[in-house]
Amino acid sequence: MKECCICGRKSVDEEFCEYHQAAHINLKSVFEIWVNANRGVTWEEYIRQVYELEETGQWVKEIIENIMSQNGP
Amino acid sequence: MVLTEKPSAAKKIAAALDNTQSPKEIKRGKVVYYECKKENDELVVVYAIGHLFELQQTEKGWTYPRLESKWVPKYEVDKKAINIKPIINLIQKLSKDVDGFIIATDYDIEGSLIGYLTLKYACKADPMKAHRMLFSSLTDADLEKAYETRGGLDFPLIEAGHVRHEVDWLYGINMTRALTLAIKNVAGWFKVISTGRVQGPTLSFIAQREKEINLFVPTPYWTIHVIGDHKGNEMELEYFKKQLSSKQDANRIVDDLIGQDAVVDVINQRTVTQPPHPPFNLSSLQAEAYRHFGFKPSRTLAIAQSLYLDALISYPRTNSEMLPSTLDIKGILTGLGGMKDYAYMAKTILKGNLVPIQGKKTDPAHPSIHPTGEKPTKHLSPSDKKVYDLIVRRFLSLFGEPLIKNHQRADIICGSYRLYVRGLQIVKQGWSEFYGPYFKAGEKVLPNIDQGDIVRLASVNSENKYTQGPARFNPASLLKLLEKENLGTKATRSSIVDSVKSRGYTQGEKFELSNLGFAVFETLSQFIPDVLSPEMTRQLEIEMEKIQEGTEKRENVIRGAKTSLLKQLAEFKSKEDQIGETLVEGLQRYWKDTEELGPCPKCNDGILRIVKSPKSGKRFVGCSNYKGGKCDQTFPLPQKGTLSPMDSTCPYCEYRMITVTSGKRVWTTCINWSKCPGRQDDLKALDDRRSKKKSDDIGG
Numbered sequence: 001m002k003e004c005c006i007c008g009r010k011s012v013d014e015e016f017c018e019y020h021q022a023a024h025i026n027l028k029s030v031f032e033i034w035v036n037a038n039r040g041v042t043w044e045e046y047i048r049q050v051y052e053l054e055e056t057g058q059w060v061k062e063i064i065e066n067i068m069s070q071n072g073p
Numbered sequence: 074m075v076l077t078e079k080p081s082a083a084k085k086i087a088a089a090l091d092n093t094q095s096p097k098e099i100k101r102g103k104v105v106y107y108e109c110k111k112e113n114d115e116l117v118v119v120y121a122i123g124h125l126f127e128l129q130q131t132e133k134g135w136t137y138p139r140l141e142s143k144w145v146p147k148y149e150v151d152k153k154a155i156n157i158k159p160i161i162n163l164i165q166k167l168s169k170d171v172d173g174f175i176i177a178t179d180y181d182i183e184g185s186l187i188g189y190l191t192l193k194y195a196c197k198a199d200p201m202k203a204h205r206m207l208f209s210s211l212t213d214a215d216l217e218k219a220y221e222t223r224g225g226l227d228f229p230l231i232e233a234g235h236v237r238h239e240v241d242w243l244y245g246i247n248m249t250r251a252l253t254l255a256i257k258n259v260a261g262w263f264k265v266i267s268t269g270r271v272q273g274p275t276l277s278f279i280a281q282r283e284k285e286i287n288l289f290v291p292t293p294y295w296t297i298h299v300i301g302d303h304k305g306n307e308m309e310l311e312y313f314k315k316q317l318s319s320k321q322d323a324n325r326i327v328d329d330l331i332g333q334d335a336v337v338d339v340i341n342q343r344t345v346t347q348p349p350h351p352p353f354n355l356s357s358l359q360a361e362a363y364r365h366f367g368f369k370p371s372r373t374l375a376i377a378q379s380l381y382l383d384a385l386i387s388y389p390r391t392n393s394e395m396l397p398s399t400l401d402i403k404g405i406l407t408g409l410g411g412m413k414d415y416a417y418m419a420k421t422i423l424k425g426n427l428v429p430i431q432g433k434k435t436d437p438a439h440p441s442i443h444p445t446g447e448k449p450t451k452h453l454s455p456s457d458k459k460v461y462d463l464i465v466r467r468f469l470s471l472f473g474e475p476l477i478k479n480h481q482r483a484d485i486i487c488g489s490y491r492l493y494v495r496g497l498q499i500v501k502q503g504w505s506e507f508y509g510p511y512f513k514a515g516e517k518v519l520p521n522i523d524q525g526d527i528v529r530l531a532s533v534n535s536e537n538k539y540t541q542g543p544a545r546f547n548p549a550s551l552l553k554l555l556e557k558e559n560l561g562t563k564a565t566r567s568s569i570v571d572s573v574k575s576r577g578y579t580q581g582e583k584f585e586l587s588n589l590g591f592a593v594f595e596t597l598s599q600f601i602p603d604v605l606s607p608e609m610t611r612q613l614e615i616e617m618e619k620i621q622e623g624t625e626k627r628e629n630v631i632r633g634a635k636t637s638l639l640k641q642l643a644e645f646k647s648k649e650d651q652i653g654e655t656l657v658e659g660l661q662r663y664w665k666d667t668e669e670l671g672p673c674p675k676c677n678d679g680i681l682r683i684v685k686s687p688k689s690g691k692r693f694v695g696c697s698n699y700k701g702g703k704c705d706q707t708f709p710l711p712q713k714g715t716l717s718p719m720d721s722t723c724p725y726c727e728y729r730m731i732t733v734t735s736g737k738r739v740w741t742t743c744i745n746w747s748k749c750p751g752r753q754d755d756l757k758a759l760d761d762r763r764s765k766k767k768s769d770d771i772g773g
Contacts, residue, residue, distance in 0.1 A: 009658070023288050030290040037293045038320050050290060055542050057289040 006062050016063075023059035044071075074171040074196070075118040075206075076164070076188050078178040081382040082211065083107060083120035086177050089216035090116060104159045106167065111220065117171060119164050121178070125157055126190045128242045137250040138642045140635050142242055144194055161195050168196035174203040175223060180438050181390055182562070185227055186234030200226055209439045211384040212447055214401075232627045233620045240613055240634045245269045247638060248604060251645050252593070252656065259653030264660060266593055267576055270610050271561045271569050273597060276578055277605035278554060280594035282543060283586040289542035295323035295535045299330065299492055301485070301528040308520045308528070313491040323535035326490065331533040335487035337526040340519075347476045349504035351394040351432025352441035353467050356556045358389070358460075359567065361467075363549035365511055366459050370552045370567035376460045377442065384447050386464055390562075391439040394432020396471070400440060402427045405468075408446020415465055418507050422472045429471035437621075443468045466508050473504025481519040485528055492530075494520060545583040558607050559614055577663075580717070581734075588666050592659015600652050601641055609637070670694060670718050670729045670744060676704035681729070681744070683716060692716075694744050708744045711735075725751025 003010065004017035012018050027050070034046050041049075050056050051064045075090070077083040084107065087096035091109035096118065098105055107118040127150045128142040146161055147154045168174075174196060176188030188205070192198050205226050206219040245267070252266040268276070297312035317323045353361070358377065359370040368376070377389035396402070403423070410419035432441070444465045453461060481496040496519025499505075505512040522528070546554070548570050555566045573579050578590030586594070597604050613634070619625035645652065673679035679698035686693065691712060698704035708728075710716065714735030721730045723743030732741050746752050 007662070019284070019287065026288050026290050030292060033292045033318075037318055053291050053539055055289065055291040055539055057287040057542060059287040060290050 006066055019059050020063055020066075023057065023063045027060055027063055074164075074168055074173070075116055075175045075177050076191050076196075077118060077120045078184055078187055079122065079382065080105070080120045082177070083118050085211045085382065085384060086216055087116070087118040089211075089213040090118075090220055094213075101163050102159050103156070104163050106163065117167055118177075119167060120160070121164075121187055121191055122157065122160065124183075124187055124190070125161055125164075126194050127151065128238060130246065135250065136254065137247045138639060139246060139250075140243065140639075142239070144190060146194075164191060164195045165197075168198065174198050175206055175220075176203060176226060177206040177208075177219070179388065179390070180207045180209065181388075182230055182234040182237065185230045186238070189226065189231045189234075200228075200231075207438075208388075210387040210445045211382065212445045213384075214404075215445075229621045229623050233617045236613075236617055236620060236627050236630050239631055241270055243634060243638055244604075247642055248273075248601075251642060251649075252596070252652070255645075255649050255653035256656050256660070257653075259650060260657045262657075262660075266656065268593065268597065268604060270613070271555075271565070272572060273604040274558070274560055274607040274610060275551070275555065275569055275573055276590060276594055277598070277607075278551070279546060279573065279579060279584050279586055280591065280598075282546060283591070285543045286545065291539035291542070292318075293320070293537060293539055294318055295320060295537055297323065297326055297330075298532075298534045298536060299530055300532040301335065301492075301494070302531040303520060303522055303526060303528045306520065307531070308494055308522075310485060310492040310494050310528075310530075313493060317535075320537070327533050327535050330487055330490060330530050333487050333530050335485045335490075335492060335528045335530055337522050337524050337528065338484045338486045338491075340481065340483045340522070340524060343480045343482075344500070345478050345480060347478065347503075349430045349470045349473055349475075349508075350467070351430060351434075352396055352443065352471055353464060354392050354394050354432075354434055354436070354441055355389055356392075356552060356566075357394070358442055358464065358467075359552055360549045361463060361511065362460055363547065365463065366456075368456070368460070369548045369571070371548075371571050372456075373460060374567050376457055377464075380457060380461055380464070383449065383451070384445055385449055385461060386445060387441075387443050388439045389442050391436045391441060392434050393436035393439060393441045394434040395441055396429050396431065396443060397440050400443070402429070405444060405446035408448070409444060409465060409469070412448060414462070415469065418469050422469060422507075425472065427472060429468075463511060466511060469507040470504040473507050474501065476503040476505050477501040483519065483522055487530060494522075496520075545585060547583055551584060559611050560607055561610075562614075580715075588659060588663035592656055592663060595659065596652055596655045599655065600648050601645055603637075603641060667717065670731075673698065673704060673706050674728070675706040679704050679706070681706070681708075683710065683718075709747055710744070711742075714738075723749060723751065725749050 002014055004020055005015055006020050007017060009017035009019070013021050016024060027047070031043065031046055034041050047064045047067060051061055075086060077086055087107035087109045088094050090111045092111065096107040096109035098107055109116050109118065125147055126144045127147045129145045129150050130139045131141045131143050132139055147157045174192055176192065178184035178188040189200055192200050192203055203226055204223040206223050208215045208219040248269070249265065249267040252268065253264065256266065257263055294316040296316060299310040299312060301308045301310045312326070317326070355374065359373045362368045362373040363370065374389065377386065380386045381389055406419045406423050406427070409415040410423065442464055477500040479498045479500055481498065483494045485492040485494065495517065497515060497517045499514050499516055505514070551570050552566050555561055555569065561569050573590070574584070577587055578593060579585060580587045594605070603609060616625055616630045620627055620630065668683045670681040670683065673681050673696040676696060676698050679696040681694050682697055683692060684695045685691070692710050694708035694710060696704040696706040711733050714733045717732045717734070719730040719732055719741065722728060723730055723745065726743060726745045726749045728743045728745035728749070730741055730743050732739060742752065743749050747756070
């Protein structure tokens, strides 16, 4: 059984558990709203800004940490 | 023999029924009872302390399924309930020499059941021959009337009480054992994991909300702020769209408006008439007390119960928002008129027509919560006073005239853009005058402008904001949801709200789901989702109502509950290993979050953990290598409050930080606080405070 690379729960897509997978999908789908709102925002800028916002959900923040750690500083 | 529910109620009832209002108090060890005379009847007034009898399983073994139970004295089930034994013994002894029994417990399902069980198992009396006093307040007049008009026992209500206890017992005991044993069989640990008929759906509501919060991604939006200048006077204007979803649009609007002249197009006024709020039932009282005083629902209930026992208010466990026409409103207002704080208001109301506003919700047993008009005979604590004042003012406000307010809006146009300026004016205070501090008017004067006036847009800015995620529940909002979903009863909801926290399923004032709560929720939703569904409990509440109406039989409901439980338990048993594993994983995550403090700095391969000394019961930080004798690293910890490990380290000594929450006080420190170079000043200040307190205590 594959484990979620973030929390160790059972993974549903070889990488993330159902919660982190849902957070990943949410993060990707909201990017379009940010692009429409703020033309020129890049994916990197978007995730950095979302990460810094207090309102951002914990699982979303964990996904961003995971993405950032893969991409390097 | 008059059987009452609590010692204070016994005293009050004995005094109210006695011809001279001075019953004889007789002590038997630590228990007392009262002898009084009502006309020619000689009465013995005794008390219970809530339930004296509880259900106990009749089959042996701490396992499941266990479906059969019997009523036994509470001390046989709960070893801490030793104070119950002398009470049962006294009632048993006295009951041998009496001619008849009157139940004078609270008039609700639980009160009726308490009276019935005491009568049946302590007095060994025939319930068919017993009488029942029905009252909604403990005033002398109500109690005397209840004595004069006493009737037979309300058996459908008692049957409904039986059903609730039996079904709660069946689900609570079997599901809790199933979950606990699933962990024990997988990991060998004995950690009690509880759930129940109402607790499961409550946990589900909290978990669903937590999921939404954890998945939330904020989106940006912009608001426009405009300051207008009208003949040298500044005014704040609203842009007609509250939110703009694009930065470009916001910038364009700012550029188009700044420095422009706008014209007052039209000024509209809307008059709104607002009738008084309905009378309090328990839920609305709890919500309002939380809003104004920050009291948890259980605290408000405890205060209201104590005010009821002092005969200052009517019975608080009510759903009703109605005051019956038979209520002596004039008498209550006259009583309140004798109290300094309410004299003027009560006298004003007494001059008018005494018809209160009514709400929609009803309760077959009790009216809405209202003051009795009796003066407090003892000093009320500040908290009691607050709740009492809220209840009295709400009652007084019911007789007030409607509040009339004018909402005004001036529309100001600049090209194709529209701006607003608003005003709110209270024209007639009406009932809000009586509700006083609990009504917030929010008045705002509309600037002195006329149609056609020019307003120069002196300052125009845009502000970037972000959408907010869903809010966590607070005690009042969770209680409201339970009421809306018809889960639990007015009497049990606040303890259910408390229980999810006390079992460690949530943390903090705002019901943040803990890893343990999540683990239990995940397991139940994956393997036995019915336990989380409000449907089963809602169905039972309907069946209980039918029992009360006499259209359903207790035996049928219990049989149905057992059949459905057995089915669920069989399904559980077949997946016990998987369930155990899921729970164990969740527990490990929970313990890691709440107890682990990172690697040990002394031995480097152990993990620091919060542990409790089995000898002294005191908690401290110890190394996981202590058991093998490899490391003796320890750190002392504060003994009071809840500890939560933080991710950060101390800026002075680099040891892990912890949060300590004790009551409303929350502070942070490092685990090395006793030796940390950065905390020596704090420690000295603490020592000084302690020494000062000691010398003050010695000095008297």
